[in-house]
Amino acid sequence: MFLETYETHNAVIDKKLKDKVVVVIDTLRATSVITTALVNGAREVIPVSEIEDAIEMSNRLEKGSFLLGGERNAVKIDGFDLSNSPLEYMSDVVKGKTIIITTTNGTRALKKASSSDDVVVGCLLNVSAVADYIYSQNKDTLIICAGTEGKFSIDDVITAGAIINRLRSKTSFESDDLSKACYFLYKSFENNIMDIMKYGYHLNRIEKLGFHDDIKFCTTIDMFSVVPKYRDGVVKLI
Numbered sequence: 355m356f357l358e359t360y361e362t363h364n365a366v367i368d369k370k371l372k373d374k375v376v377v378v379i380d381t382l383r384a385t386s387v388i389t390t391a392l393v394n395g396a397r398e399v400i401p402v403s404e405i406e407d408a409i410e411m412s413n414r415l416e417k418g419s420f421l422l423g424g425e426r427n428a429v430k431i432d433g434f435d436l437s438n439s440p441l442e443y444m445s446d447v448v449k450g451k452t453i454i455i456t457t458t459n460g461t462r463a464l465k466k467a468s469s470s471d472d473v474v475v476g477c478l479l480n481v482s483a484v485a486d487y488i489y490s491q492n493k494d495t496l497i498i499c500a501g502t503e504g505k506f507s508i509d510d511v512i513t514a515g516a517i518i519n520r521l522r523s524k525t526s527f528e529s530d531d532l533s534k535a536c537y538f539l540y541k542s543f544e545n546n547i548m549d550i551m552k553y554g555y556h557l558n559r560i561e562k563l564g565f566h567d568d569i570k571f572c573t574t575i576d577m578f579s580v581v582p583k584y585r586d587g588v589v590k591l592i
């Protein structure tokens with residue numbers, strides 16, 4: 355097995371995805387939101403890139419069966435039901451609903467991965483479950499960090515390192531330099547990941563916007579033991 359990590363989705367090309375397990379990470383906050391919504395009983399999550407696509411898709415669904423969620427510039431989109439805070443995706447709100455979600459980086463990273471038929475959603479909330487999944491598949495694997503505005507984001511890279519750390523405890527494998535860098539960075543801070551995450555640009559940006567509780571939630575390791583899978587345009591729990 356060979357493991358490669360991409361610091362953003364921009365450098366990923368379709369032919370790289372063929373026959374691989376692909377893990378898409380946007381810890382702050384899109385993949386944490388998707389995972390939380392599914393754990394809390396959402397029927398499915400449909401990631402889309404553009405606001406217009408989300409609205410157009412919602413027009414094709416039965417009224418009351420869906421919720422529109424996501425963000426632009428980290429805040430709720432006008433006319434949408436939910437923002438991109440995982441704390442809004444509790445069971446009394448999302449149970450049984452289809453969630454159509456569009457975010458700046460995370461849903462675009464997922465769309466980018468969609469030519470693989472084995473795409474899973476990762477975040478700090480489910481690192482051990484994702485590592486177990488990669489191990490069970492025993493295939494070459496690509497970790498795609500969503501990144502922030504086209505750049506490396508510490509929160510995603512620490513999450514990749516946490517997954518790789520757990521995978522290393524199960525099996526040996528070859529990997530590229532960024533996978534090794536993610537692993538060693540995570541290892542240096544595994545006793546308190548906030549000691550490094552607190553320097554992240556995006557974390558500080560959303561902290562200043564008042565999303566402290568979201569950060570606390572999204573940086574909790576292994577809150578859930580689930581693997582959301584993205585197939586045929588829809589994310590569901592395996």
Ligand code: 3SL
Pocket residue numbers: 380382383384385425427428429438457458459460461500560
């Ligand atoms: O970029 C994204 O996809 C979002 O998760 C970013 S934010 O944390 O909601 O601003």
Ligand code: MG
Pocket residue numbers: 380381382383384459460500501502507556
């Ligand atoms: Mg992010």
